[in-house]
Amino acid sequence: MSDPTPTAQRSGVSVHFRAVTKEYGAQRALNGLDLEIKPGEFVALLGPSGCGKTTALRSLAGLESVTSGELLIDGEDVTRVPVNRRDLGMVFQSYSLFPNLNVIENVEFGLRTRKVPAAERTARAQEMLERVGLGDFAERYAHQLSGGQQQRVALARALVTRPRVLLLDEPLSALDAKVRTQLRDEIRRIQLDLGITTVFVTHDQEEALAVADRIAVMNAGKIDQIGTPEELYRRPETGFVANFIGQSTLLTALVHEGRIALLGREIDLTEPLPEGALARVRVRPENLALESFEHGEGEPGRVVTSSFLGSLRRTTVHLDSGLSIVVQHSAEDTPEVDQQVRVRLLQDVVTAHVD
Amino acid sequence: MSTVKTLGSARRVRASHSLAPRRPFATTVLVVIGLLFALPLIAMVEFSLRTTTGHGLEHWTGLFDPANEFRYRPLFGGLVESLTLALIAIAIVILMLLPTTLLVRLRFPKLVRVLEFITVIPIAIPAIALVVGLAPVFGASIRIINSGTVVLGLIYGILVLPFAARALDASIRAVDVPTLVEAARSLGASWPRVFVRILLPVLRRGIVAASFISIAVVLGEYTIASLLNRQNLQVAIVSISRSDPYVAVIFSLLALAFVTVLLAVIGRIATPKRKVFDV
Numbered sequence: 008m009s010d011p012t013p014t015a016q017r018s019g020v021s022v023h024f025r026a027v028t029k030e031y032g033a034q035r036a037l038n039g040l041d042l043e044i045k046p047g048e049f050v051a052l053l054g055p056s057g058c059g060k061t062t063a064l065r066s067l068a069g070l071e072s073v074t075s076g077e078l079l080i081d082g083e084d085v086t087r088v089p090v091n092r093r094d095l096g097m098v099f100q101s102y103s104l105f106p107n108l109n110v111i112e113n114v115e116f117g118l119r120t121r122k123v124p125a126a127e128r129t130a131r132a133q134e135m136l137e138r139v140g141l142g143d144f145a146e147r148y149a150h151q152l153s154g155g156q157q158q159r160v161a162l163a164r165a166l167v168t169r170p171r172v173l174l175l176d177e178p179l180s181a182l183d184a185k186v187r188t189q190l191r192d193e194i195r196r197i198q199l200d201l202g203i204t205t206v207f208v209t210h211d212q213e214e215a216l217a218v219a220d221r222i223a224v225m226n227a228g229k230i231d232q233i234g235t236p237e238e239l240y241r242r243p244e245t246g247f248v249a250n251f252i253g254q255s256t257l258l259t260a261l262v263h264e265g266r267i268a269l270l271g272r273e274i275d276l277t278e279p280l281p282e283g284a285l286a287r288v289r290v291r292p293e294n295l296a297l298e299s300f301e302h303g304e305g306e307p308g309r310v311v312t313s314s315f316l317g318s319l320r321r322t323t324v325h326l327d328s329g330l331s332i333v334v335q336h337s338a339e340d341t342p343e344v345d346q347q348v349r350v351r352l353l354q355d356v357v358t359a360h361v362d
Numbered sequence: 363m364s365t366v367k368t369l370g371s372a373r374r375v376r377a378s379h380s381l382a383p384r385r386p387f388a389t390t391v392l393v394v395i396g397l398l399f400a401l402p403l404i405a406m407v408e409f410s411l412r413t414t415t416g417h418g419l420e421h422w423t424g425l426f427d428p429a430n431e432f433r434y435r436p437l438f439g440g441l442v443e444s445l446t447l448a449l450i451a452i453a454i455v456i457l458m459l460l461p462t463t464l465l466v467r468l469r470f471p472k473l474v475r476v477l478e479f480i481t482v483i484p485i486a487i488p489a490i491a492l493v494v495g496l497a498p499v500f501g502a503s504i505r506i507i508n509s510g511t512v513v514l515g516l517i518y519g520i521l522v523l524p525f526a527a528r529a530l531d532a533s534i535r536a537v538d539v540p541t542l543v544e545a546a547r548s549l550g551a552s553w554p555r556v557f558v559r560i561l562l563p564v565l566r567r568g569i570v571a572a573s574f575i576s577i578a579v580v581l582g583e584y585t586i587a588s589l590l591n592r593q594n595l596q597v598a599i600v601s602i603s604r605s606d607p608y609v610a611v612i613f614s615l616l617a618l619a620f621v622t623v624l625l626a627v628i629g630r631i632a633t634p635k636r637k638v639f640d641v
């Protein structure tokens with residue numbers, strides 16, 4: 008295991024999953040997963056519980072052997088390379104600091120296995136600890152640290168060897184909300200600093216949207232769609248993605264003369280659909296407006312719940328047509344439960360699909 | 363580890379509140395139990411000090427009288443034999459039971475129950491029944507290995523399984539061993555390095571506890587050794603008690619003291635100098 012020159016900051020390497028399948032008995036955790044990650048890119052693997060995110064990450068790390076398919080790092084086939092020779096840094100969901108070693112010894116562990124001389128080892132470990140904001144904690148043991156601090160040390164330990172790829176499996180899920188956003192942004196900052204290719208597993212879409220260059224939405228063992236946060240948010244290619252990224256409501260309407268009627272309005276379509284087809288449209292809470300029942304336009308309904316989100320509110324309305332729909336609006340409007348309101352679509356043009 | 367810690371502090375908190383038994387009651391219980399343990403010991407000491415004229419140290423000093431060396435030689439021989447047997451049993455625990463337990467935990471978690479069951483078997487089978495089954499094996503093995511001590515040591519290795527397995531298991535459960543191993547592996551460590559640098563130190567308490575309990579079991583074992591005609595410490599004590607009951611009692615006391623000292627020493631070793639586990 009040759010170590011890169013101590014001063015040169017390695018720019019990221021590429022990672023390829025090629026038709027990776029992983030079976031646990033009859034259970035298919037990965038089902039022909041294809042994923043291409045560019046050098047230095049921060050990719051979030053996002054998806055519901057059990058969709059295979061952890062399995063994908065562990066396969067790349069070499070902690071699981073794949074049933075078929077290939078894994079390439081920097082163009083090199085690593086499918087059969089054992090975990091300790093893959094030169095990757097990993098941060099686990101559960102706390103994983105070695106309890107018999109103190110913080111700096113933990114961070115030095117990977118450098119010891121690479122036979123880095125003692126003086127350089129300590130200097131590099133200390134530098135990395137300072138990078139994660141724990142320069143003064145070198146002598147502590149894991150049980151003397153908070154959860155967030157432990158994960159910082161784990162991050163420093165994974166990064167100090169200058170691995171080819173950084174793998175993070177829900178590293179923040181055991182932390183409370185405030186520490187979570189803080190550490191999340193810090194991980195992103197350090198990642199950009201080092202330019203290291205990073206795969207970040209999460210089931211929290213907000214987390215993925217906030218830090219990733221691209222998000223790969225996983226469903227049932229494969230990637231449903233991969234794209235920048237904006238792409239996924241604005242142009243979801245499947246109902247699954249649309250549903251998973253952001254909140255949305257599915258509306259259906261018949262196509263008539265190239266237009267459809269939604270929430271009491273005639274709307275244009277971005278792409279033409281055949282006359283009489285049943286068009287399906289996803290609308291997001293921010294593309295809807297809440298109007299007064301007496302004076303406004305839109306489809307009538309009754310308020311079910313309304314929640315305060317700081318600068319804005321989200322209100323669920325049960326439409327008279329039988330559908331429930333979520334509307335986002337200014338926090339100054341405070342609808343009451345059971346109040347009669349109208350919901351209006353703010354878009355003039357929508358993208359519709361037919362099945 | 364954090365769970366262990368929480369439990370510990372929870373227990374402490376509870377103890378200081380009304381759920382704990384009242385002090386006089388607790389004291390009474392302690393005194394009664396203490397007497398229960400102390401009475402036989404006091405009686406033994408008293409017995410070993412009896413002389414034809416009253417009380418004295420003559421049986422104790424006689425132990426070191428070269429004139430008696432011939433009579434006591436089997437005792438010392440039995441002691442050496444028992445210690446050798448204990449070492450073999452410990453070797454089996456560390457070289458076979460520990461790797462097996464780790465392998466099952468890390469690679470074949472479905473077999474955890476099976477292993478648990480297998481390790482309890484020796485405790486469920488009475489020693490007599492064990493010997494009936496082991497005697498032919500013992501005879502056959504001696505022809506191959508040609509050392510009664512080694513073969514009996516292997517048998518003792520089986521005998522201590524239930525106790526040693528519990529001790530090891532407790533220390534393995536106290537930490538997230540699979541994650542620690544994966545973390546070490548992902549940092550580039552080979553399996554031997556993971557074992558020496560991470561597993562042995564992290565599981566040190568369990569290993570030491572398992573070794574100690576093995577020594578205690580082996581030093582106290584009489585039935586199997588006697589039925590297989592091996593001269594270990596207990597067998598020697600019993601046979602000498604027929605001619606010299608005083609020396610038998612003295613040796614029993616010394617064995618007890620030895621185990622107690624061992625417990626203290628090992629307890630000291632097991633506690634890391636830098637406080638790693640504050641349990």
Ligand SMILES: Nc1ncnc2c1ncn2[C@@H]1O[C@H](COP(=O)(O)OP(=O)(O)OP(=O)(O)O)[C@@H](O)[C@H]1O
Pocket residue numbers: 031034035036054055056057058059060061062063210
């Ligand atoms: N060791 C295993 N044995 C059998 N099945 C497994 C094993 N590990 C995972 N699976 C199955 O593989 C599928 C994918 O699991 P995986 O842990 O990758 O999901 P995940 O996306 O990480 O979910 P979560 O968000 O809950 O962590 C699941 O259906 C799971 O039950």
Ligand SMILES: [Mg+2]
Pocket residue numbers: 060061062
């Ligand atoms: Mg997971």
